[in-house]
Amino acid sequence: xxxxxxxxxxxxxxxxxxxxxxxxxxxxxxxxxxxxxxxxxxxxxxxxxxxxxxxxxxxxxxxxxxxxxxxxxxxxxxxxxxxxxxxxxxxxxxxxxxxxxxxxxxxxxxxxxxxxxxxxxxxxxxxxxxxxxxxxxxxxxxxxxxxxxxxxxxxxxxxxxxxxxxxxxxxxxxxxxxxxxxxxxxxxxxxxxxxxxxxxxxxxxxxxxxxxxxxxxxxxxxxxxxxxxxxxxxxxxxxxxxxxxxxxxxxxxxxxxxxxxxxxxxxxxxxxxxxxxxxxxxxxxxxxxxxxxxxxxxxxxxxxxxxxxxxxxxxxxxxxxxxxxxxxxxxxxxxxxxxxxxxxxxxxxxxxxxxxxxxxxxxxxxxxxxxxxxxxxxxxxxxxxxxxxxxxxxxxxxxxxxxxxxxxxxxxxxxxxxxxxxxxxxxxxxxxxxxxxxxxxxxxxxxxxxxxxxxxxxxxxxxxxxxxxxxxxxxxxxxxxxxxxxxxxxxxxxxxxxxxxxxxxxxxxxxx
Amino acid sequence: xxxxxxxxxxxxxxxxxxxxxxxxxxxxxxxxxxxxxxxxxxxxxxxxxxxxxxxxxxxxxxxxxxxxxxxxxxx
Numbered sequence: 001x002x003x004x005x006x007x008x009x010x011x012x013x014x015x016x017x018x019x020x021x022x023x024x025x026x027x028x029x030x031x032x033x034x035x036x037x038x039x040x041x042x043x044x045x046x047x048x049x050x051x052x053x054x055x056x057x058x059x060x061x062x063x064x065x066x067x068x069x070x071x072x073x074x075x076x077x078x079x080x081x082x083x084x085x086x087x088x089x090x091x092x093x094x095x096x097x098x099x100x101x102x103x104x105x106x107x108x109x110x111x112x113x114x115x116x117x118x119x120x121x122x123x124x125x126x127x128x129x130x131x132x133x134x135x136x137x138x139x140x141x142x143x144x145x146x147x148x149x150x151x152x153x154x155x156x157x158x159x160x161x162x163x164x165x166x167x168x169x170x171x172x173x174x175x176x177x178x179x180x181x182x183x184x185x186x187x188x189x190x191x192x193x194x195x196x197x198x199x200x201x202x203x204x205x206x207x208x209x210x211x212x213x214x215x216x217x218x219x220x221x222x223x224x225x226x227x228x229x230x231x232x233x234x235x236x237x238x239x240x241x242x243x244x245x246x247x248x249x250x251x252x253x254x255x256x257x258x259x260x261x262x263x264x265x266x267x268x269x270x271x272x273x274x275x276x277x278x279x280x281x282x283x284x285x286x287x288x289x290x291x292x293x294x295x296x297x298x299x300x301x302x303x304x305x306x307x308x309x310x311x312x313x314x315x316x317x318x319x320x321x322x323x324x325x326x327x328x329x330x331x332x333x334x335x336x337x338x339x340x341x342x343x344x345x346x347x348x349x350x351x352x353x354x355x356x357x358x359x360x361x362x363x364x365x366x367x368x369x370x371x372x373x374x375x376x377x378x379x380x381x382x383x384x385x386x387x388x389x390x391x392x393x394x395x396x397x398x399x400x401x402x403x404x405x406x407x408x409x410x411x412x413x414x415x416x417x418x419x420x421x422x423x424x425x426x427x428x429x430x431x432x433x434x435x436x437x438x439x440x441x442x443x444x445x446x447x448x449x450x451x452x453x454x455x456x457x458x459x460x461x462x463x464x465x466x467x468x469x470x471x472x473x474x475x476x477x478x479x480x481x482x483x484x485x486x487x488x489x490x491x492x493x494x495x496x497x498x499x500x501x502x503x504x505x506x507x508x509x510x511x512x
Numbered sequence: 513x514x515x516x517x518x519x520x521x522x523x524x525x526x527x528x529x530x531x532x533x534x535x536x537x538x539x540x541x542x543x544x545x546x547x548x549x550x551x552x553x554x555x556x557x558x559x560x561x562x563x564x565x566x567x568x569x570x571x572x573x574x575x576x577x578x579x580x581x582x583x584x585x586x587x
Contacts, residue, residue, distance in 0.1 A: 205538035278542065291541055301547050310551055327547045363544045370525070382556040 001506065003167070003252050004207065011038065016259050024184030028158055031260065038163035039126070046125035049099075050161060053092055057135040058156045061142040061149035070071050085143045087137060091347075096132045099124055104344030127166040129341060133291055135160050138174040140295050143233070147174050155182060164256040168249055168507055170267040170287040177262070185261030186456045193483075194472050195258035200490040202251025206507070208500030209454040210244035213237045213448045221405050224415050229424025231415040235398050238405045240455060242508065243271065246285070249507045255342035272397070272464045276387035280397055283375070287342075292334050301330040320367060328360035342404070347412060351403040358396060450497050519552045520574060529574040536568040545562050546571060553577075559584040 001008050015034040019027055035201035040047050053403065064081045079167050101121045108118055138159070141147035150156040152412035159174060160166075220227045220234030228233070247268040257264045265287050281289045300306060306326050314322030332353065339352020362369075372378075378385050399416065406412035464471060520529050522547045527535065535541045541549070549571075550561045559581060580587040 144562070146564065278544075282539075294563070294566075298547070298566050299541060300548070302561065302563055307554075323548050323551050324544070326551075327544055330533070330547075331544075366544070 001038060003249060004203065012256055012259065019185075019260055020187040024186070027182050027260075028155065031162065032154060032158040033159060033163040033300055035163040035166070035493075036495055039161060039166065042126050043068060043123075049095060049123075049125040050131060051130060052095065052159045053132055054155070054157045056088055056091055057139055057160070058150065058153050059141050060084050062151060064142055065149040066244075076265070081143055088139050092132050092136060095424065098122075099128065101340075101344045125142045127168065129427050130169045130171055131166055132158050133288075134171050137171070137291055137295055141174060149355065150174075150178065162257070165264055168246070168253065169285075170250065170265045171291050172264060172287070176265070180262050188261070190476065191261065192259060193476060195255045196487070197472055197475060198251050198255035198258065200487065200494075202248045202253075202255060203245040203494050204454070204490055205248030205458065207248075207494050208452060209458065210241045211498050212242035212451045212454070213244070215447060216451075217241050218460045219407065221407070221411075221415075224406070224411055224418070227427055228418045228422045229427045231402075231419035232423060233413070233425070233428065235401050235405075235419070237451070238399055238401050239272070239394075240451065242401070242404075243268075244363070244454075244458070244506050245324050268467050272394055273390055273466055274393045275386065276362060277355060277396055278362060280393055281359075283357070288338070290337060296337055297330055300333055301327055306330060319456075321364065328363055331360050331363065332356040343418055345408070347403045347406065347409045349410075350409055351400055354400050354403065356432060411505060454497075471486075515556060516578055517526050517551075517574055519549060519556065520577075523552070524566070525550045533573040533575075535573060536571050541571060549577070553581060557585060562563065 011034070019030050022030055029462050030395065033126045034048075039050060064084050067080040067084065071080055099122050102122060106117045106119060108226065109115055126230040138147065142149050150159070155178075159177055160171070162172075162177070162181070165172065169447070195261045214237075216237040217234060220230050221238070224231070253409070254264050267286050269283040269286065271280055271284035274283050300377065307331070309329070310322065310326040312322075313325040317325065333356075335356025336353040337351065337352070338355070342348040342351060373380075380386070402416050406415055461471060475486070515527050516531060520527070524541060527540045532538075532540065536546075546566060550566070552562055561580075561584065565580060565584070570576055
């Protein structure tokens with residue numbers, strides 16, 4: 001059931017109406033029932049994988065807690081917990097890895113050794129990356145003593161399956177979500193209005209901006225030989241499409257959750273205003289970044305073998321560089337995982353390593369940057385330097401989008417080369433070349449106008465939010481006539497300016 | 513405590529460690545800085561810091577960091 005469908009809206013209305021009608025102590029049961037109805041509507045067979053992850057995570061956490069209570073010797077208890085943790089991680093990441101990466105491994109073996117193994121037809125359960133990461137985060141929290149194990153399997157099942165977030169996140173944390181799921185929630189008109197506005201804004205970003213931008217993206221990236229002069233248009237359109245698609249989806253998800261009184265973590269914070277790649281990852285897909293930091297970056301950095309490497313590096317390269325090198329290596333490992341998470345292809349591995357290398361290089365050079373800025377009297381607060389940092393980061397991010405979107409690594413490099421050597425904006429106007437025809441949708445100047453107008457509105461809203469203004473709160477204080485007109489205007493604009501659903505209707509990150 | 517402040521000032525000089533209580537919440541210490549501090553603390557005070565110890569409560573101020581060092585020394 002797509003987030004952009006009348007079915008979904010009716011489903012949400014029905015779920016919300018019942019949620020506030022039944023006794024509050026049963027609200028979480030109601031949410032669990034609707035979450036499973038939602039997931040089962042996508043297929044019974046894939047639901048088995050969700051049940052598997054739910055059960056093994058719940059059982060592993062309870063088993064770890066029991067082991068800690070039963071075994072008096074602290075060292076032995078820690079070892080027992082570690083074995084249970086390892087088993088749960090191997091089982092769940094094993095399922096995720098087998099379903100997502102088996103065919104990539106087969107293709108790699110075939111191309112390296114000239115073998116002819118056939119691809120397997122494997123199911124990919126909806127949202128498997130998201131719910132697996134969320135569940136494994138919970139197990140690690142219990143292992144480290146940051147969270148207590150949930151004894152009730154059904155309460156835990158809601159944490160794994162909560163329907164607004166299961167398809168594309170945000171990746172939640174048990175300590176924050178559990179407190180909200182099981183608490184009573186009274187209906188709030190003010191909260192519902194805020195949620196409704198957020199949902200409409202999300203649909204606007206997705207349907208009006210992203211789904212119009214995708215026409216250009218598909219045509220240019222799909223036919224880099226024909227549109228060889230438009231690489232820059234393609235990558236800019238992709239930067240708009242990807243942001244509006246994913247963050248628009250998040251607005252809908254967060255808005256729908258808010259209708260039930262559940263506040264999910266924010267996943268985006270105006271990423272194209274970032275001043276460095278590190279800052280970009282603090283603003284883009286935030287919950288994946290913090291998940292990677294807490295559950296991969298810190299554990300890898302503090303592992304025994306990394307400590308040995310740190311000692312060796314300090315002896316060999318001196319205190320400062322020796323201290324930073326292991327952190328850079330751990331960071332590279334994290335971004336390798338991020339790349340692999342994005343997809344089973346070499347281009348995603350390059351995408352991840354590209355980000356990791358820039359961040360590692362910045363980390364190593366940080367003391368030198370500080371000295372240079374002092375010598376040149378450059379202040380971080382200066383508007384000119386701030387703008388320079390934003391433009392530089394945007395440029396670096398767009399280079400990474402070539403790897404993310406192009407068919408393969410070779411095409412990404414070809415398109416980057418053509419962007420510098422064959423830039424020809426007139427290709428958009430030349431007769432005979434109709435952007436969009438190639439992707440099966442119609443390109444008109446109006447579509448271009450809609451994207452530009454939509455982006456200007458998005459930019460204005462983002463600038464105000466960046467200045468700390470709570471636009472939803474300001475909007476809620478306006479006269480009801482104005483509010484009604486805005487709601488109605490957005491509702492009418494969506495079908496009128498959006499592209500007909502089909503290829504353009506799905507969310508990119510719902511495939512993860 | 514003096515040694516701790518010295519380490520902090522060497523790794524991230526742009527902060528007032530005597531008064532600041534929001535080193536993590538305000539993004540003054542990023543993950544690179546946190547791990548650099550951890551590496552130095554482990555060497556200097558002969559303690560073992562685990563991922564479970566890396567929480568904002570332990571890193572938001574010099575005082576909190578020192579409390580963590582003392583606790584880990586006792587363990």
